[in-house]
Amino acid sequence: MNKIICLLFLLPSLAYAQKSVLVRGNAGKGSKGQIYFFEKQERASRPADSTRINPNGSFSKTFMVNRPSARLMALNNEQSYTIWLGNDNLEITYQPDGLPEIKGGGTENKLLNALNKAKLKYQSSMSGGVPDSIRRKAGPDYYNSLRSLAEQNAEIPSVICVLQLLNREEDKALVSGIVKGLKASHPDNPAVQEFIAEFTRLDPGQAATDFRFLTLEGQSQSFRNVLGKAKYTLVDFWGTYCIPCREGIPGIKKLYAQYKDKGLGILAVSLDRKDDMWKKSVAEENMPWAQGRTEDGGREVMEKYRFNGIPYLALFNQNGEIVALALQHEELEQRLKDLMGAPTESTATAATESEEHWARPSEEEQGLVAKITSRDLNAKYSALLKGMTLEQYTSRYMKGLEENLDLKEYQKGKIAWSLPANYKELQEIYKKKASLKEKQEAYRKVEEKQLGFLRFALKKDQYEKYLRLRVGEKI
Structure with missing residues (x-):
């Protein structure tokens, strides 16, 4: 509103x-x-x-x-x-x-x-x-x-x-x-003309509105000074705490690999307020492009560019003019193709595409999930849940993951967020008066649901490793 x-x-x-x-x-x-x-x-x-x-x-x-x-x-x-x-x-x-x-x-x-x-x-x-x-x-x-x-x-x-x-x-x-x-009928009215100037300020072809950000080295830099170094500059406003932002990075890497030789530059501007988590996340994501961080949590730049959520993608040309704002990944891909021609294929492109597109479970994955969910889950959870609090369950669950998988901070937060609901469902089955067969089926459904959530939260190689460890009950 x-x-x-x-x-x-x-x-x-x-x-x-x-x-x-x-x-x-x-x-x-x-x-x-x-x-x-x-x-x-x-x-x-x-x-x-x-x-x-x-x-x-x-x-x-x-x-x-x-x-x-x-x-x-x-x-x-x-x-x-x-x-x-x-x-x-x-x-x-x-x-x-x-x-x-x-x-x-x-x-x-x-x-x-x-x-x-x-x-x-x-x-x-x-x-x-x-x-x-x-x-x-x-x-x-x-x-x-x-x-x-x-x-x-x-x-x-x-x-x-x-x-x-x-x-x-x-x-x-x-x-x-x-x-x-109004522009034609009130050319001498200051309020009208000022409104028109503000209304059209972010239209395609208008000069980019400037703002300042900090580099990884702690230097204050003008946004306009970054523009012009590449034929087109993509600005990705993100935050280390923003799950969709982090999940969109592989797709941006793919586009960067395809278009960097054609003149695409990228600047990632974090809205984080502190250096430590920002720098740690930049290192985790291994983004091969320029990085910056606003000092006020993004308040100024969000007002200037009229957005209130991230990720927010904006494209500018070499003259420092707006090409397009508030781009979705699919729109961005088509826009780059229209501006710079067909993408250049590379091994990096193939790698990021492999990371992005694993929606269809492989036969190996299906087999591993079947082995996990066909075991005696009733016996497993009856022993596990007896007297266990949510805090104990969460601690044990996360400890098992962190000891065996190289998790990023945002992944830890996402998985931990899922555990209260998972614990509640398991406890309801545990306390329910039902036959062993009925409980086994109920546990199987909850297990499949949580495995599906982990598939969403983890990278492809992480998830496959997790399944193999679960089959060997090492996690």
Whole structure:
């Protein structure tokens, strides 16, 4: 869900004569405290101004406006609503439901009255005690109302406050169409042009937004300085704690082996906060490309590139321009083929493909699994589980794996995560009053399930070694 705020960009203003604008009104009988006015900074909204509420509920604040723009206003710590500061004075009256009704300010504030009402309706529908049937409809209804407001008010500058609340991907066509019209109809409006600049900042062909990262040697480096060293640079934002990130590395190695001689460079940027685990994981993964780590856990770069999850793959060209963002592995493979031609085959490619594609169990694997699951599992688990706690079971299980397999840290975490459920299922069978035959079959199903999970968690050679050790009961 997008945050319900209107982004207010503080870029250099276009020419606009400064003037005094009075915002006055009434917060309602018995209201006390402050009216706060917020500006949207690069990272967060912060109070830019405030005015005290008089004993009779009235308030007033004069602004020196050098550019038309939106502000957020809030009664004390309550919900904030949007107003537009332009050429006209504003009269604002708080309604009993907490909604500020704006008078004056032309069509810009007429639109924001409608936006604020839609916001209040949505939040009321999501409050405690509201039936689930209403809550489920609240989100879709709210976004449909935003789309309607945007379409019906496409030429009004304050429509940018509505556009900011829409889904950037789902509503891209709608927003792009309105942006195109605004660009032509309001070339001298600073707020509109700044919104357009921000909206299009990450479009293909735009210059890459810069950020800084630390190298393995501890040096601070500019991202833009990395671009240009290769024909195309793939940036893999990852984390040592991110299982999908780690599991995607073999696929990236394959692509690197196929395209490095054609001009592909790679930079892996970790969002880890500490050096020790990051450097250990880099060594474990043996990635033959440049490495970096953000110093703030990725907050700045995630905001600048508008993503909130990893892995996140982005492709840039030699001129430092965006080629594509938020690529899936399959999309990336096709994009590289389109840009640089057919991949170069190599022994490294074959090795990574072998690591990636072992979805079909071999006859040997099937035979080993059959031997493990056909043994007297009832006798085994009856002896094992008697008086054993989850902590003891987990410790014994992990110790057996770590003594015999070279596990990476993320694999240890993944396997340990599976053990509480595995232990619970085994204990339920152990305590169940059933025949030996029924228990044997139940244990067999749990055993197969856990073997399947280990197959997912381990590399191919690790899993095959594990099965051989299990057949010999050495683990």
